[in-house]
Amino acid sequence: METSERARSEFRGPISPQRLREVVGSFCSGVVVVSAVGSDGPIGLTCQSFASLSLEPPLVTFAVARTSRTWPRIRDVGSFCVNILAADQRELSQQFSRSGADKFAGVEWSPSPLGAPVLDGVVAWIDCELRHEYDGGDHTIVIGEVHDLAGTGERRPLLFHRGDYLDIPGTTA
Structure with a gap:
């Protein structure tokens, strides 16, 4: 039996969120x-x-949970900066994922051309204006039009895999 036939014959019904998270x-x-x-x-x-x-045109996308209290505030601004974190910025990732905290406490940043924070030490930054939002189930799919960007190419990115940060030998910043 070919792989695709085997996959079809083993269909198990509705996909649970846990199974989807595990596989994806x-x-x-x-x-x-x-x-x-x-x-x-x-x-x-x-x-x-x-x-x-x-x-053409220059566009980026990301998805944010519908339960986010921060996204509506960013949406209201109408522009944002995507900061690509470096391998040594795990703590920064965790700091910005917390609810109710002063996420910028102790964080050095400078304004992008559109005025959004560019965090110090990131691999790259992308300055965008909000172009569209779409329903993505329990997430909102955001499309941003790129107006400016920069990257050093000298730092390695922070990676996430199977529910945790990924450590690859030789990938420190």
Whole structure:
């Protein structure tokens, strides 16, 4: 029996969130912090569902949980910066994933051309204006139009795999 036939014959019905997370977690992703400056100061969130979407026009995408209290505040600003975290920035990733905390406490940053925080030490940053949002089930799919960006190419990215940060020998920043 061919692999595709075997896969079809072993269909088990509805996919549980736990099983989906387990299988899709096999795919390694980078980690970013999406940031903006709102009326109360800088705001940001950690995200691992970031990707380049289009070269012409220049677009990027990410998905954010519908339960996020930070995304609506960033949406209201209308522009944001995607900060691609470096391998040695695990603590920063964790800091921006916490609810209710001052996520920018002790964080050095400078404003992007659109005014959003560019975090010190990141691999790269991408300055965007919000272009579209789409329903993505329990997430919102965000499309950003790229207005400016920069990267050093000298630092290695922070990676996430199977529910944890990935340590690869020789990949420290």
